Amino acid sequence: MNIYGQTLPQLKEYMVQLGEKPSKAVFLFKGLYQQKIQNFMDTPILKEALKIQLAQDFQMQLPILVEQTAGEDTAKFLFKLEDGSLIEAVLMKQKYGNSLCISSQVGCNMACAFCQSGRFKRVRNLTAAEMVAQVLAVEKLVEEKVNNVVLMGIGEPLDNYDEVTAFIDIVSHQQGLAIGMRHITLSTCGIVPRIYDYMEREAPGPLAISLHAPNNELRNQLMPINRRYPVEELMTAVKAYIAKTNKKVMLEYVMLDGINDKPEHAHQLAALIESSDCHVNLIPYNATQNLGFAPSSMENIKIFYDILRDKGIFVNLRREFGASVQAACGQLKANYLEKTNM
Ligand code: SF4
Structure with missing residues (x-):
């Protein structure tokens, strides 16, 4: 073990x-x-x-590094697990420390249309040990401490709830890696009942929601999970999370040209948020994924951004971290499999 x-x-x-x-x-x-x-x-x-x-x-088992790509302030690691499964972790060097984005599953069943990882069906859940070992392996490789963990790599963390929460208990413990709960961000595509479970834990950390569309019609097309838990139910859970934890929730919104980036979408998004303490993170799409989507123009992103900001919503335009290191989720794995004809 x-x-x-x-x-x-x-x-x-x-x-x-x-x-x-x-x-x-x-x-x-x-x-x-x-x-x-x-x-x-x-x-x-x-x-x-x-x-x-x-x-x-017991054993002390770290994953095997298969490939590492490095950009200016980003490094991406492709790891092989004991059973041969491939997973990815991405390290981002930021002003406030090193943030590591880790995987929580091998593949993902959520099938989001714009996501490379959605192409690989879930093979299995990662164990808590395999998630902790990603943090330790990266710290060892770069000889630096990981200050923040983001559960936003391959997989849907709330689809692997027990192992993910065990992982959080291990890395956040003061006598262990001592990564404080406010430095552990859990990102979900919106498994609503698990959001309610997570908020009942002692001092849960920041929550990020992969929203990506402001209405059911569009979100049903982009993210099949929406057919099970529609936008209204998801936003009710988000508002309950804010009320219970007194923490802001980040709504992630990838900007897809001609799909979800029109002014009407920005107005719909603002209406969903109302006066709740949600921040919006606009993410430029990484077009190298070859999934039939293109990134929004900077002009359209700016219009979208201004509409939200004028409505008093805190909106952030995320830097396109790691385009040079194939940092889009599942991309390094996809390229490796192509190269090796697997
Ligand atoms: S965006 Fe996240 S939840 Fe959706 S398919 Fe990709 S890894 Fe899975």
């Missing part, structure tokens, strides 16, 4: 079962995530016999 999937309470329980004090789990947890030990024999303070037992019961 991969040790990186164990939460601290689980490790305490393991220690108790061995007849040890639960505090031994804290030494181990700190060793794994603060001292970054590579071998159980290096765990500080623990007795020799316990270290040997740990080495028998």
